[in-house]
Amino acid sequence: MNIEIPARDGDGYLLDMNDWTPEIGRAMAEADGFDMTEERWEQLLKAREYFEEHATVPPIRKFAKYIGIDKKVLFKQWMTGPMKPISKYGGMPKPTGCV
Template identity: 45%
Template sequence: MAISVPLDGEGFLVNRDDWNEDLARELAQTDDFEMTDQVMDLIRAARASYDDDGVVPPIRIFAKKSGVSTKELYNIFKKGPMKLICKWGGLPKPTGCV
């Protein structure tokens, strides 16, 4: 399946406005990840936080705001939860502790 919008070298959206939930599912699928309602809820929460603050929240703050533990995020995503949430959510690549 070919993604029909421009991505950077790491698979992040070039244009944030290209994002939609179907695209999020496609991006996750290219990473061999099955999108769940819980993951989509986390992506929506990260997007809302980004819209409010203009930055991707650090994982500890995001976990607290989302009502999940950092450990739960790692159980769901295995590695780099914020990186994947941002990648699939059409947000900029997070910096710092992800």
């Protein structure tokens, strides 16, 4: 992908959330060497939907319930705390609390 990635902070989050587009999100993941599968991408879009409705990144419990997937499955799919990469590549703020 030859997309210019906007400025990011030391943890890789966009400095300006308004810079996010799906293409930028995918380019960020690619630049970081993160495998963004279609299943992960769909979950990321659901998290953005939640964020737009509630103006906050959902905690993992609420997010798992929101999309109807057991949180243990989410941890396995993402191989880490899922809300960190979801919020990073989804152009959302850094999550707080249990992610």
